[in-house]
Amino acid sequence: MTLPPPVDLGAPLPSPVPSAELVNRLAVRRSAPAQGLTAPGPDAAQMAEILTLAARSPDHGKMTPWRFVVMGPQSRAEIADRLRTMAVQKGLPSKAQAVLAKLVASPVCVLVVSTAAPGAKPVWEQELSAGAVCMNLEHAASAFGFASSWITDWYSYDVDALPLFGVTEGEKVAGFIHLGTPAEPLLERDRPDVAALTSTLP
Numbered sequence: 001m002t003l004p005p006p007v008d009l010g011a012p013l014p015s016p017v018p019s020a021e022l023v024n025r026l027a028v029r030r031s032a033p034a035q036g037l038t039a040p041g042p043d044a045a046q047m048a049e050i051l052t053l054a055a056r057s058p059d060h061g062k063m064t065p066w067r068f069v070v071m072g073p074q075s076r077a078e079i080a081d082r083l084r085t086m087a088v089q090k091g092l093p094s095k096a097q098a099v100l101a102k103l104v105a106s107p108v109c110v111l112v113v114s115t116a117a118p119g120a121k122p123v124w125e126q127e128l129s130a131g132a133v134c135m136n137l138e139h140a141a142s143a144f145g146f147a148s149s150w151i152t153d154w155y156s157y158d159v160d161a162l163p164l165f166g167v168t169e170g171e172k173v174a175g176f177i178h179l180g181t182p183a184e185p186l187l188e189r190d191r192p193d194v195a196a197l198t199s200t201l202p
Helices: 020-027 044-054 073-089 100-105 123-143
Strands: 066-071 108-114 147-151 172-182
Touching: 044 066, 044 108, 044 123, 066 123, 073 100, 100 172, 108 123, 123 147, 123 172
Parallel strands: none
Antiparallel strands: 066 108, 108 172, 147 172
16 A cells, blocks of 8 residues: 655645545554554555654644654664663662563554744644644554554653653653554453533534
């Protein structure tokens, strides 16, 4: 599967049309356990197209306040080894090492880095854009036949761990998006009571 040709800048885009297939896919969307994702995962060509789709996310002011880091198994295994040592040195509970299994399990992981900074648009809006990119990335992966898991763990917020992923001062981890094929069927879980969470204004 390949993306359609890019639309010329300034050209009109097609109007939305009803899509039962898209509705059905969204109706059963759920995250997969990161440690339960196995090969196959997206190859380099598929990954490029998935990221292209992910980048079509709301971005007030066209600031692109985010960036992608595509991580294969080798880079994550090396970082996980260093994180294990760090967890011991910091005296973190045993769970801090256990969660690293999620970091290394999937065939491919995309680190979405929020690069929001004070400027023309509120930082909060820029951070929301990074979150929208994470969600769009999951939808795009699904369109290519892959399951995904959007996670963060202690190393997403540890000032000593962040440089291991190339996250620099002023940047934040929006999420690690793990991609692959579920080892077991995904089971439905409880969902929010949307009516109880919704109010209507005239």
